[in-house]
Amino acid sequence: MSLDEAGLHRKLQLQELEEIRLDSYENAALYKEKTKAWHDKMISRRSFEVGKKVLVYQSRLHLFLGKLKSRWVGPFVVTKVFPHGAVEIQSLELGKFLKVNGQRLKLYYDGFQIEGFESILLSEPIYED
Structure with missing residues (x-):
């Protein structure tokens, strides 16, 4: 070569x-x-409405060890929704306003409210010999 x-x-x-x-x-x-x-x-895009109750994820809770402690704090009330995911919330207990990222929030459900239900009492069956 x-x-x-x-x-x-x-x-x-x-x-x-x-x-x-x-x-x-x-x-x-x-x-x-x-x-x-x-x-x-x-x-998943979450949309929050003014007046709805939400829970806030507390990321600083890992300093206090405890597997069974809930990291969700609240409830808070949504007072204002900003563009790009920021949400202003108000504490129900203290009345303070906080501005947090919408990814740290989830909706809070008070529980099921049952209206207009009918109750039926059950009795023991009568056996004839």
Whole structure:
């Protein structure tokens, strides 16, 4: 193999290496786009209305060890909803206003209120011998 042929062979190898590198960049970009689309699809958008009760996730509670302690604090009342997910809430106990991220909130249900129900008393069956 002469020097000219070896130089030409080396140039071809370098070009192939550059093509492989560019393909890997392109594949990484495609993977990131697909992963972002899947992630965005899986995010559930929560909408809060003024006057509704919510619970706030307390992330600082991990300082106090306790597996069975609830990390949800509240209830609070929504006073204002800002664009891009920020929510202003008011404490029912203290009356203080807080501005929190909407991802830290979930709706609070007081419980089921049953109206207009009828009760039936059951008695023991009478057996005749």
